[in-house]
Structures are given as structure tokens and as C-alpha cells.
Amino acid sequence: MPGVVSTRVGYTGGTKKNPTYTNLGDHSEALQIDYDPEKISYKDLMDMFWSGHEPAVKSWSRQYRAAIFYHNDHQERLALEARAHLQATITGEIKTDIAPFTEFYLAEDYHQKHALQHSYEYMQELKALYPLFRDIISSTAAARVNGYLGGYGTLKMLQPELDSYGLSAKAREHLFNFVKGASRYQCRRTGAC
Known part of the structure; x- marks a missing residue:
């Protein structure tokens, strides 16, 4: 995707220190994206995210939940606005979580x-x-x-x-x-x- 500089998978959204795939605690698996805002906007990334999953379907576990972890007030506002806009167009309540980013733990190499x-x-x-x-x-x-x-x-x-x-x-x-x-x-x- 033009504007995406790098990606990595890992764990976030929980409280356990240094989670691993086999000892995840309360974290979720996540994709972290570095991007160039001159080439792609956060809104564009949000559009890709919302179109890439079934937001009205409840995740079967916290590990695999659909979530956005925002880094600042601007990102939170855009995520909430996108969710509200989408909610108005679909039946069923959106189950995707929107939560503040805390810390990202890189997943093991074999997951990358x-x-x-x-x-x-x-x-x-x-x-x-x-x-x-x-x-x-x-x-x-x-x-x-x-x-x-x-x-x-x-x-x-x-x-x-x-x-x-x-x-x-x-x-x-x-x-x-x-x-x-x-x-x-x-x-x-x-x-x-």
C-alpha cells in the first residue's frame, strides 16, 4: 500500500509485561503500521481497516479481537467518527474495540x-x-x-x-x-x- 513504510505484528492492549504467543495474558494480537502521512492519511488507513473485517461480528477471543489502538486524540476522534459513520450504514451493533495504545510487544520472529x-x-x-x-x-x-x-x-x-x-x-x-x-x-x- 503506497505510504505504508513498515509493518510488524505483536501484542498490545493488555497489562501483562512481555507477553508471548504462548503466554499472552490479556493482550491481543495486532498489526503495527508505520506510515508516511504525506502519502497516506490515517483516515485512509481507517477505511482499509473497516473494510477488511466484519465489524458487527463479535470476536471469539480477546487474543483475536478486532480493535483500533489510537495514539492521540486526533486518531481517537477519527476512529470514533468512522465507527459512527459505518454504524449508520449497517445492521447490527459494531463490536470492534477502540482503545488507547499503551505498549506494543513485538511478536516472535516466526510470526513476522x-x-x-x-x-x-x-x-x-x-x-x-x-x-x-x-x-x-x-x-x-x-x-x-x-x-x-x-x-x-x-x-x-x-x-x-x-x-x-x-x-x-x-x-x-x-x-x-x-x-x-x-x-x-x-x-x-x-x-x-
Whole structure:
């Protein structure tokens, strides 16, 4: 997504210090996003969030709840406004939580960049660029490749930035062809061409 600089998964929203996947306490799994407000707004991120889940469906556990953790009054206001606007258009009460951000605990490495870690070719390329896994986690290139491998993004989004990822010509060609195929599938499936 243009404007998203990096992403990481972890745990937040609870009181337990240093949670882990197997000892989560009262935290929830969360995606933390670094973004460039010159390229994408918080409102745009909110729109993506609200369209990406079923807000009137109650989460089956606190661990997997749908939630927005706001960092300031402005973000809280935008989240509440978006929820109110959406509530007026759907039946059923919105169950998505809106809560203040407290602290974010990075999830274990095996949870990070899930789609990317299941692609040996791209992982080897990125390990050559970023020998430390924490640097892969925070890299824009890894966030982008992971997103495309997860089925998010279009050729129109990929083409202007593909060369900036630092991938070999072969890996760039493979990623281009993967996104091209995924875009065709998405077009046939949804009509969003």
C-alpha cells in the first residue's frame, strides 16, 4: 500500500509485561503500521481497516479481537467518527474495540512477515540485504513483498517501486509475474479490474 513504510505484528492492549504467543495474558494480537502521512492519511488507513473485517461480528477471543489502538486524540476522534459513520450504514451493533495504545510487544520472529517467510527465494534475497532479521522486519521492501505475496496490491502499485526493493532481476521478474497472476485472479473473482 503506497505510504505504508513498515509493518510488524505483536501484542498490545493488555497489562501483562512481555507477553508471548504462548503466554499472552490479556493482550491481543495486532498489526503495527508505520506510515508516511504525506502519502497516506490515517483516515485512509481507517477505511482499509473497516473494510477488511466484519465489524458487527463479535470476536471469539480477546487474543483475536478486532480493535483500533489510537495514539492521540486526533486518531481517537477519527476512529470514533468512522465507527459512527459505518454504524449508520449497517445492521447490527459494531463490536470492534477502540482503545488507547499503551505498549506494543513485538511478536516472535516466526510470526513476522508470514507470507514472505514461506517464500525461500525472497527471504534469501532480503537476508542478503538485511542480515539481521529485525532489519527485515522493519524494512519497507520486506513489508511490500510480504503484502504482495499475501495478495494485497496491484501491478499498478508494484511497477513504480519494484526496482527500489533491492531484489535481483530474477526475483523482480518472479514478483512481477506473481502479482500479475494474482491481479488477474482478483479481477475475475471480484470484477475489480
